[in-house]
Amino acid sequence: MFPEARLDVTLRVEAGRVAGVNIHSNRLVQASKLFAGRRPDEVTHLLPTLFALCGTAQVLAGLAAMERASGISTSSSQTPARQMLLLAETVTEHGLGLARDWPPLVGAEPDLAAARRLKLAMAAVRPALYPAGDWTRPGGGEVRPSLDALGKAVNEARAAVADILSADAEAVLADPDSFHLWHRSGNRPAARLIDEIMAPDLATFGRGPFLPMPEQGPAGLDARLDGDRDGAYLARPDSHGRVFETGPLARMSWHPAVTAQMGAFGAGLLARMVARLAELASSLQEMDQLVHALSDAPAPAACLVDGAGLGLVEAARGLLAHRVELESGRVKRYQILAPTEWNFHPEGPLARGLMGAPAGPELERRATLLALALDPCVACRVTVENADA
Amino acid sequence: MCMAVPSRVVAIEGLTATVEAFGQERQTSLLLLGDEVAVGDYVILGAGGTFAAEVVPEDAAREALAYLAQVLADGQA
Numbered sequence: 484m485f486p487e488a489r490l491d492v493t494l495r496v497e498a499g500r501v502a503g504v505n506i507h508s509n510r511l512v513q514a515s516k517l518f519a520g521r522r523p524d525e526v527t528h529l530l531p532t533l534f535a536l537c538g539t540a541q542v543l544a545g546l547a548a549m550e551r552a553s554g555i556s557t558s559s560s561q562t563p564a565r566q567m568l569l570l571a572e573t574v575t576e577h578g579l580g581l582a583r584d585w586p587p588l589v590g591a592e593p594d595l596a597a598a599r600r601l602k603l604a605m606a607a608v609r610p611a612l613y614p615a616g617d618w619t620r621p622g623g624g625e626v627r628p629s630l631d632a633l634g635k636a637v638n639e640a641r642a643a644v645a646d647i648l649s650a651d652a653e654a655v656l657a658d659p660d661s662f663h664l665w666h667r668s669g670n671r672p673a674a675r676l677i678d679e680i681m682a683p684d685l686a687t688f689g690r691g692p693f694l695p696m697p698e699q700g701p702a703g704l705d706a707r708l709d710g711d712r713d714g715a716y717l718a719r720p721d722s723h724g725r726v727f728e729t730g731p732l733a734r735m736s737w738h739p740a741v742t743a744q745m746g747a748f749g750a751g752l753l754a755r756m757v758a759r760l761a762e763l764a765s766s767l768q769e770m771d772q773l774v775h776a777l778s779d780a781p782a783p784a785a786c787l788v789d790g791a792g793l794g795l796v797e798a799a800r801g802l803l804a805h806r807v808e809l810e811s812g813r814v815k816r817y818q819i820l821a822p823t824e825w826n827f828h829p830e831g832p833l834a835r836g837l838m839g840a841p842a843g844p845e846l847e848r849r850a851t852l853l854a855l856a857l858d859p860c861v862a863c864r865v866t867v868e869n870a871d872a
Numbered sequence: 873m874c875m876a877v878p879s880r881v882v883a884i885e886g887l888t889a890t891v892e893a894f895g896q897e898r899q900t901s902l903l904l905l906g907d908e909v910a911v912g913d914y915v916i917l918g919a920g921g922t923f924a925a926e927v928v929p930e931d932a933a934r935e936a937l938a939y940l941a942q943v944l945a946d947g948q949a
Contacts, residue, residue, distance in 0.1 A: 485877050485894040485940060487921070511875055514943045532936040535876030535916045535925045583904075583923070595903045603906040862920045 490827055490863040494850060496842040497870045504834040506827055510861060513714040515805075518817035523549050523787050523807075526814060527619040536860050539572040539609075540798030541819070542619050544805040547794025549621045552809050553787040560780030561623035563773050564612045567633070569796065570766045570773070571608040574640055575601060576799035577731075577763040580858065582647045586672035588852065589679065594672070597646040604639035607632060612777070622785020628777040637770045644763060648673055652764035656740040656757075677760075680753050680852070686744070689836030689853040690751035694725055695733035696802050696825065705793040708806040708818050720824055728832035729801030729822045730858060731758035738765065751836070752849070755856035787812070798822060800858050826857045833857055842869065876916040876925070877940060878933035881909055889924065891915060893937070894944075900924045 488510045495503035518526045527545050531538035543565055550557060557565075582598035609618060611632035617624030644652050649670035654661055666678040680686055701707075701722035711717060720726070727733070732754055735741045738761040744754045791808045801822025808816040826832055836853055840846065850865045879891035879900075887902045889909065900917055902909055907927045909915065914933035915924040928936075 484896040485944060488875065511943065514875065517939065517942055517946060528932075529935060529939060532878060532916065532928050532932045533875050533939065535918060579904075579918075595901075599904050599906070602904055606906060860919060 488861040490823075490854075490859055490861060492827075492833070492837075492850065492854060492863060492865045494837060494840075494846065494865065494867045495870060496846070496867060499842050499871065501837050501840045501842065501846070502870075504829070504837045506829050506831075506834060508718075508823075508827060510821075510823065512717040512819075512821075512824065515817045515819040516714075518814050521814050522812065523621055523809065523814060524619070526817065527621065531619065536576060537572065537798050537800070537803065537821075539568050540796045540803050541805075543569055544794045544796040544798075544803045544819075545807070546619070546621055546623075547796065548792045548805040548807040549787055549794070549809065550785070551792030551794060552790040552807055553621075553785075553792070554790065555622055555785050555787070557623045558780050558783060560626045560778050563776040564618075564626045564628065564780075565623075567612060567770060567773050567777070568609060568618065569798070570770050571605040571636075573766045573799040574644075574763060574770070575605040576858075577759050577766070578602075578640070578644055578647060580759065580855075581644075581673045581763070584855065585676050588855070589672050589675045591672040591675070594647055597643050600646070601640055601643035604636050604643060607636040607639075611636060615782075617782060620782060620785075621787055622783050623780070625782040626777070626780040628774075628779070630774055630777065633770075633774050633777070637767060637774070640770075641767050644767065647671065648760075652760065653768065656738070656761055656764055659743060662740060673760075677753075677756060680756060683748065685849065685852075686748040686753035687751045688840065688849050689755070689833075689856070690749035691832065691835030691838070693732075693745075693750035694727050694832070695736060696727040696729035700795045700802055700804065701727065704795075704804060704820075705791075705806065708793065708804070708820065709791070711818070717818060717820055718824065719828055720820055721828075721830075726828045726831040727825055728857075729825045730799075731755070731762040733801070734758075734797065735761045735765070752853055752856055755853075759856070759858070791816075800860055801826060821860065823859050823861070827854075827859055827863075842867075842871070875940070875943075876936075878914045878916050878928055878936050880933075881911050881913045881915060884909065884911060889915070891917070891924070894940075 493505040578601040582594040735758040804820040879893040883890040918925040
């Protein structure tokens, strides 16, 4: 049997507060080293099947690393096409979170019809951009965008999200009054969950020192990965001792709806939930705009040569880094650093947010909500150990 | 790593499938899939395994399973 990856979070309560946070992960952070010896195209072919939730981002990070290692600059047609693929995955993952994972938190059934509608709409993006199916090809595949199919896919996704929220996502976040009216309406489970989290003690829950991931990733990441011979850095990354938060809140803190909640309640549970909504809305907007930037491009003749390269991609859950070393047409070394290793680091944003939190009958649920807001890519279980009992 | 283990569909009842991977059987919902699924097909499951996320071609599934077997044998899992 293949062990299922999971995170176990144990909170130790003393004198009415969380006095210790232990996060145990059995994620296979070093498995990618077994890509060594394979051809680069074999690896990019394998990645989408190996990573169910973020297969697109994994391939794009791998391609970026390989192309960088070989000094290949991709054509101006590849950039918007790849960004479109990435956004389709972000929309899918955030939307599935809202439709499938949020309703049970307020005692409702998952909205599977809307989840399916969204997933199928976004699944149409890949063939509408790369009809030959060669999007995983180093150097870039043949881009032949069907603008009609892409426009339909984005509209269908927007309609599915409107189903999930009972309102247009952009309209919900347009101004404080619209947001207030939406969550007070309680028309859908997502609105009810946000309404519950608007209570000040929940909105501020998980508020800790906010250390957002820099836009270009941590300084010196390539050297840190290069020097990581035993995999310790892949399991517990840092940047000069700091453990960044990566994902929607780190990326969307500029958005007025997110700024408003951060100003009122800090970088806690509510700000993280609203950041995910904001990123869903803004990703759909960006897809609309990108459709107009797409153009036909043949698959270039790209030749991978020996070298080392780092590829960074902003995946739905945060910064995803691949580092590759190529030698004689084969992978010599391959490393993957995923966002969950930052957000669920023993000294990362989840741990910082939970440390010192007040104990009480609601602690386990609140900690579970915070973990869900940070959106791990594997199952996560929270346990409370009460030394006071 | 959030690695997905391709699972072979061994039985289907309504919108629920029994799937098998590495000798372990489990049940999963087919509700989120767009493709028709038949016994013998391979699917990958979302986190927690409640829902099948995607149908994968047999050759890609076998390739991924061979790699995952190597991960197990190497002690990475």
